[in-house]
Amino acid sequence: MACNVIMLGPPGAGKGTQAERLASLHGIPKISTGDILREAIKTGTELGRLARKRMDAGQLVSDDVMIGIVKERVERPDAAEGFVLDGFPRTVAQAEALDRLLDGRGPVAVVHMVVPRDVLVARLTMRRVCADCGANAAPGAPADARCPRCGGALVQRADDDVAIVQERLDVFERQTTPLVAFYQARPTFFEIDGNRPPDEVHAAMRAAIDSMAPVRARVERA
Numbered sequence: 519m520a521c522n523v524i525m526l527g528p529p530g531a532g533k534g535t536q537a538e539r540l541a542s543l544h545g546i547p548k549i550s551t552g553d554i555l556r557e558a559i560k561t562g563t564e565l566g567r568l569a570r571k572r573m574d575a576g577q578l579v580s581d582d583v584m585i586g587i588v589k590e591r592v593e594r595p596d597a598a599e600g601f602v603l604d605g606f607p608r609t610v611a612q613a614e615a616l617d618r619l620l621d622g623r624g625p626v627a628v629v630h631m632v633v634p635r636d637v638l639v640a641r642l643t644m645r646r647v648c649a650d651c652g653a654n655a656a657p658g659a660p661a662d663a664r665c666p667r668c669g670g671a672l673v674q675r676a677d678d679d680v681a682i683v684q685e686r687l688d689v690f691e692r693q694t695t696p697l698v699a700f701y702q703a704r705p706t707f708f709e710i711d712g713n714r715p716p717d718e719v720h721a722a723m724r725a726a727i728d729s730m731a732p733v734r735a736r737v738e739r740a
């Protein structure tokens with residue numbers, strides 16, 4: 519049964535971690551626009567060159583570029599049965615384009631993760647990620663710990679610097695908060711308290727998505 523999920527929420531809400539778990543549970547890809555851009559920077563493509571300045575400043579990359587990336591990605595065969603989108607859409611223009619892209623592909627769960635700002639700042643400025651594969655280290659991992667996935671060195675993301683974190687949260691409030699208004703009247707919109715242990719957040723997300731099963735079955739029969 520098709521399972522399309524959009525994760526909404528500020529940087530540091532735990533979208534990436536939860537998207538990963540949900541995607542592997544359903545055997546569908548997690549599509550993280552931040553990961554796609556970081557990969558482009560690492561391999562030195564034109565996209566990477568274009569995105570780098572904006573990302574380092576905590577600003578958004580342009581809607582046109584992001585919509586093009588997501589269109590190409592959701593049309594690949596591995597996303598035919600669904601996907602979990604992490605970090606897209608971030609603006610109302612992106613959300614409108616996504617509606618057009620997903621027309622006819624079954625219901626889309628929109629999961630809004632809510633976490634207080636002071637908790638987000640603490641999480642982001644303490645976060646360590648793998649320099650090689652981008653995986654998050656466990657919170658509170660010792661300074662000399664290695665990546666739990668590939669053994670690579672753990673570093674701070676350039677945009678997790680405290681001043682840039684504040685800018686990213688401001689950008690989120692300005693440009694992404696209107697997305698909640700865009701989606702919240704839909705029957706497949708769910709608000710999840712993200713300020714609790716990851717297993718509890720995961721269970722709440724599964725319950726929300728399972729509650730959509732009748733909607734998904736109806737759409738598939740039609």
Ligand code: AMP
Pocket residue numbers: 529551552553555572573574576577578579580584604605606607608612677686
């Ligand atoms: P993230 O890993 O989701 O926190 O994204 C890191 C950075 O990538 C953001 O601060 C933006 O500069 C850029 N980015 C990721 N997704 C988008 C998007 N949907 N629209 C615009 N910029 C994005």
